[in-house]
Amino acid sequence: xxxxxxxxxxxxxxxxxxxxxxxxxxxxxxxxxxxxxxxxxxxxxxxxxxxxxxxxxxxxxxxxxxxxxxxxxxxxxxxxxxxxxxxxxxxxxxxxxxxxxxxxxxxxxxxxxxxxxxxxxxxxxxxxxxxxxxxxxxxxxxxxxxxxxxxxxxxxxxxxxxxxxxxxxxxxxxxxxxxxxxxxxxxxxxxxxxxxxxxxxxxxxxxxxxxxxxxxxxxxxxxxxxxxxxxxxxxxxxxxxxxxxxxxxxxxxxxxxxxxxxxxxxxxxxxxxxxxxxxxxxxxxxxxxxxxxxxxxxxxxxxxxxxxxxxxxxxxxxxxxxxxxxxxxxxxxxxxxxxxxxxxxxxxxxxxxxxxxxxxxxxxx
Amino acid sequence: xxxxxxxxxxxxxxxxxxxxxxxxxxxxxxxxxxxxxxxxxxxxxxxxxxxxxxxxxxxxxxxxxxxxxxxxxxxxxxxxxxxxxxxxxxxxxxxxxxxxxxxxxxxxxxxxxxxxxxxxxxxxxxxxxxxxxxxxxxxxxxxxxxxxxxxxxxxxxxxxxxxxxxxxxxxxxxxxxxxxxxxxxxxxxxxxxxxxxxxxxxxxxxxxxxxxxxxxxxxxxxxxxxxxxxxxxxxxxxxxxxxxxxxxxxxxxxxxxxxxxxxxxxxxxxxxxxxxxxxxxxxxx
Numbered sequence: 001x002x003x004x005x006x007x008x009x010x011x012x013x014x015x016x017x018x019x020x021x022x023x024x025x026x027x028x029x030x031x032x033x034x035x036x037x038x039x040x041x042x043x044x045x046x047x048x049x050x051x052x053x054x055x056x057x058x059x060x061x062x063x064x065x066x067x068x069x070x071x072x073x074x075x076x077x078x079x080x081x082x083x084x085x086x087x088x089x090x091x092x093x094x095x096x097x098x099x100x101x102x103x104x105x106x107x108x109x110x111x112x113x114x115x116x117x118x119x120x121x122x123x124x125x126x127x128x129x130x131x132x133x134x135x136x137x138x139x140x141x142x143x144x145x146x147x148x149x150x151x152x153x154x155x156x157x158x159x160x161x162x163x164x165x166x167x168x169x170x171x172x173x174x175x176x177x178x179x180x181x182x183x184x185x186x187x188x189x190x191x192x193x194x195x196x197x198x199x200x201x202x203x204x205x206x207x208x209x210x211x212x213x214x215x216x217x218x219x220x221x222x223x224x225x226x227x228x229x230x231x232x233x234x235x236x237x238x239x240x241x242x243x244x245x246x247x248x249x250x251x252x253x254x255x256x257x258x259x260x261x262x263x264x265x266x267x268x269x270x271x272x273x274x275x276x277x278x279x280x281x282x283x284x285x286x287x288x289x290x291x292x293x294x295x296x297x298x299x300x301x302x303x304x305x306x307x308x309x310x311x312x313x314x315x316x317x318x319x320x321x322x323x324x325x326x327x328x329x330x331x332x333x334x335x336x337x338x339x340x341x342x343x344x345x346x347x348x349x350x351x352x353x354x355x356x357x358x359x360x361x362x363x364x365x
Numbered sequence: 366x367x368x369x370x371x372x373x374x375x376x377x378x379x380x381x382x383x384x385x386x387x388x389x390x391x392x393x394x395x396x397x398x399x400x401x402x403x404x405x406x407x408x409x410x411x412x413x414x415x416x417x418x419x420x421x422x423x424x425x426x427x428x429x430x431x432x433x434x435x436x437x438x439x440x441x442x443x444x445x446x447x448x449x450x451x452x453x454x455x456x457x458x459x460x461x462x463x464x465x466x467x468x469x470x471x472x473x474x475x476x477x478x479x480x481x482x483x484x485x486x487x488x489x490x491x492x493x494x495x496x497x498x499x500x501x502x503x504x505x506x507x508x509x510x511x512x513x514x515x516x517x518x519x520x521x522x523x524x525x526x527x528x529x530x531x532x533x534x535x536x537x538x539x540x541x542x543x544x545x546x547x548x549x550x551x552x553x554x555x556x557x558x559x560x561x562x563x564x565x566x567x568x569x570x571x572x573x574x575x576x577x578x579x580x581x582x583x584x585x586x587x588x589x590x591x592x593x594x595x596x597x598x599x600x601x602x603x604x605x606x607x608x609x610x611x612x613x614x615x616x617x618x619x620x621x622x623x624x625x626x627x628x629x630x631x632x633x634x635x636x637x638x639x640x641x642x643x644x645x646x647x648x649x650x
Contacts, residue, residue: 051549072548086547097550101551101556
């Protein structure tokens with residue numbers, strides 16, 4: 001019982017949207033398709049649903065070729081980003097819709113449909129809303145109704161497009177936990193699309209990171225977080241500081257950086273790039289070091305420090321405010337690297353973002 | 366209610382885009398009063414002058430009844446045609462992209478722009494026995510000119526844009542994902558149309574067809590050329606009112622006109638009521 005996607009490709013006009021997607025989803029899994037907008041994640045979800053068709057490749061479920069089946073025949077539950085509830089029907093009628101359109105022969109009786117809807121309403125904790133219309137509901141309530149409507153047909157796979165995209169932060173967190181509970185107790189296979197990594201990592205069994213129509217990495221949340229497979233995944237997961245280093249016998253070296261905390265890597269000697277999270281950099285006062293503090297800003301609990309070396313290379317570090325009390329603008333510091341990811345090959349040093357360079361000037365004057 | 370709310374708003378709190386609420390509201394009320402309301406009131410007063418007995422006599426006279434029957438039947442025929450065909454045209458214009466779509470879209474307004482008498486004359490020329498359409502229909506034994514069919518065709522010609530133009534914007538704004546949702550839930554294309562798309566456009570569709578019907582009831586210019594205007598047979602009610610006027614029978618004219626206005630008013634009220642019932646709980650509070 002699994003969903004198998006192979007060599008899937010799709011282009012819109014001349015633009016390739018999906019380029020050779022390979023993915024296998026097991027029964028009962030909760031999968032997140034994570035990527036920036038334009039990465040092809042929604043297109044992939046729509047192809048699985050039967051709302052879009054690939055130009056090449058295969059899609060099968062449990063051995064059946066789904067590309068030969070229409071959306072209606074696949075029996076999937078699709079929850080749309082903006083819910084797409086039927087505005088002229090009550091919550092009850094919305095949820096019952098999938099059952100009432102069944103061919104007469106396989107359609108359950110009226111009482112049976114009502115019982116199913118009641119059970120879903122209770123399961124989704126919206127039994128008080130049965131006779132309301134979608135316009136009379138809050139965003140979070142609509143989300144639950146949309147999920148109930150999709151689940152009423154007992155779908156083989158539940159597909160959700162940016163399920164929390166249109167909700168505010170608090171409702172988002174609550175619904176996230178709630179959805180995980182629904183998935184576990186209903187035992188469905190679920191695939192959802194998101195651009196929010198926190199959401200993907202908290203909710204999913206496995207995360208599929210997509211970029212530019214290809215899958216960059218598939219793995220369990222911790223695995224991806226600790227070992228991003230490509231520079232894109234590293235940047236996307238917040239390893240925003242990129243420093244040029246030189247590899248020698250599996251160890252990275254760079255002037256002014258203490259890299260002894262990093263494990264050896266099987267990367268050939270030569271130039272490489274070190275990707276870091278700002279929180280994994282510890283500044284150490286060192287008058288001989290090449291980096292000079294150019295900006296210190298407090299975010300409350302943290303100090304954000306911008307430092308630059310003579311070669312024009314700059315880094316951003318985050319330290320607890322208590323630990324950074326001695327730091328001053330203009331001071332020379334060495335950098336101790338706690339954790340990071342190294343990829344072979346050099347990259348162009350990132351240009352200073354506009355906002356930072358402006359504050360830099362202000363700090364200097 | 367909304368007017369009261371605007372008036373009640375403390376000055377300076379809410380800045381409006383255009384100043385001069387008093388002036389603009391005054392102009393609107395003057396227009397509605399002088400151009401719309403006053404003639405109707407005058408007509409009602411004139412009708413009241415006649416007295417109920419005489420009024421009933423005029424309206425139930427065989428010639429009047431025949432004219433009213435023809436007008437209402439032909440308008441109903443035209444409206445059924447407009448409802449189906451107008452919906453189809455709106456659908457094609459919104460849902461498909463084809464060369465010449467914008468031209469076709471612009472052509473929908475021709476009946477609005479064309480003088481109705483011109484429309485009547487050209488329809489008569491086309492459907493008369495040696496006209497382009499008439500030549501084809503005559504051998505089959507169908508005559509359009511000087512029959513109720515001609516009246517209905519002329520009415521339909523001038524009123525179909527009402528249906529197209531009221532349904533079109535609603536169809537354009539329709540959330541496509543609702544249709545996709547219906548499909549993923551297993552609905553057939555017909556079920557998707559009947560249970561998702563049609564209910565969404567029904568309120569505007571009702572308004573469009575009612576206005577088209579009301580317009581057909583009063584259509585004059587386009588009809589009189591093709592109808593032949595035989596008393597008791599192909600004479601429409603508004604023409605009969607004109608004939609009475611020419612005979613200096615002002616009471617007769619007023620009674621017939623008032624009947625037409627009453628039918629149209631009842632229709633508009635019913636359609637507005639239906640529309641508000643249908644949309645009551647659909648809009649966000």
